[in-house]
Amino acid sequence: MIGLFIATLTQALTLIPLALGINLSYTILRATDMTIDGSFVLGAGVFAQLVSLGVSPYLAFLAAMLAGALAGAFTAFLQHKGKVDALLAGILSSFILYSVNMAIMGRPNINLLNSPSLFSTAFAQNNLMGWSAVCALVLILALGFYALLQSRLGLYLRAFGDNPKLLARQGLNIETLRTLGFGLNNLLAAASGAITAQIIGYADINMGVGMTLVGIGAIILGQHLILPCIKTHYLRTRTELLSAFIGIAIYFFILNGLLRFNINPIYLKLMLGVLLALFLRAATQKAKLS
């Protein structure tokens, strides 16, 4: 049982930035941004390739996040100039990113076990130190994100997601907001990809498949569990972040639980898919009532 908890926590930890990014796109910008499937791999790929070329992991991590932000900006660009809706623009981006990622990585899989990572000195001491370092990095990202959402810019992003026309009439440049919003959520997804690659020890071209879906399912589940407990909306940013944490943790708890029942891995996605469908259904039913 303790093993199950530890597996859950460690896996959930690496995906928290991704969950925050999805919280931004799905809850705040009100768009299903499939770019994330691609930018998650992009983050892992850029990090892995740079590190294996001998670049410092710190620089490589920054480059990975920047690459993610660019991917998101590209999705925003497609929506604006290509007049494509957010869902389609994201699918298009992640489609294109498959080639980009392949070109960056040069091969479908890059092994990182013998390369330095952001956490290698910490893990060299002991596991606890290692995980604390991961925790610290995730916490820094989460706090930065929280501060941003609490700022005026965060309010504008929310308003953009709700009613871009009205916001434009206030004289705000909504294309800038779109670019910032989609850039930021993919920056977070790329950060998750780069952290995951360091923890599992490799970057793989297919590691992002279904990430958007997992993230959305998780945050909906989290909101579902938390929102009824908290009434006031002054705290909604905090509630949202908390529900992202809890949702992603529960998802991995269930995933690892299933693995322990010796489920044939062939059926794993089928079962998780059904589970996500149930989460989504439960959430929409509750939405009708409130």
Place this chain on the structure above:
Amino acid sequence: MITTLLTFKDIHLNYPALERPILQKINYSVQAGDFVIVLGANGSGKSSLLKLIDGRYQPSQGQILLEHKNIHRLSAKNRAHHIHTLTQSAQDNLFLNLTLFENYQLLARNPKERKKKGLEAEIIFLKEYLKDFNPNLCDKLSMLVGRLSGGEQQALALALAVLDPPAILLLDEHTSALDPKTAAHLMALTANIIAQKKITALLTTHNTQHALNYGTRILALREGEILDCIEGKAKKELDHASLLERCY
């Protein structure tokens, strides 16, 4: 001293697919402090006229001056600072999936001074301020605005619009989706605030009673052209029968 705030100079608004222009030969000026009631049948161009003023539409010909500046040459931000529009549909006026307080933060024109006093003070101020518009709003600051009733939404939209009064307030049938009693109440409130805060306003309506009771001038449109202008003593002495005759 009377100053001309808004001048329409030979405004035409065409739409390629339409036979006749949406608006044509509009020459009109609005003085500071005027409260203009715009009347006309469905499709006569009332809403289009207001959309030209707030920049949602561009004229095909002619220009609209705000004091001496072409409104369509102003930056969107600058224009939004001077002009505020409310329409009958809530999603034009408010962010429905945001809370009441967030709407206040976004829509108040000049929140800086109040913000300095801190969140608590701001909340207390807002509750007190909203009381005059609709007492129901006071304890709903953290509620999503989409969950308010239509009447509450329009009262809120008006309250936020005039908190830091714009130079020009445009009201496009802002009471038309409300029940008669609520509509009458909101209309009286609107007229009160416009007079009290000395806002220059243009209001479109199909409610002839409102047109008789409120406003300093009437502008009647027919098929995109100015049909009649009624102001001053003639406006005060206007009765229902002659209004119908002159304006439709």
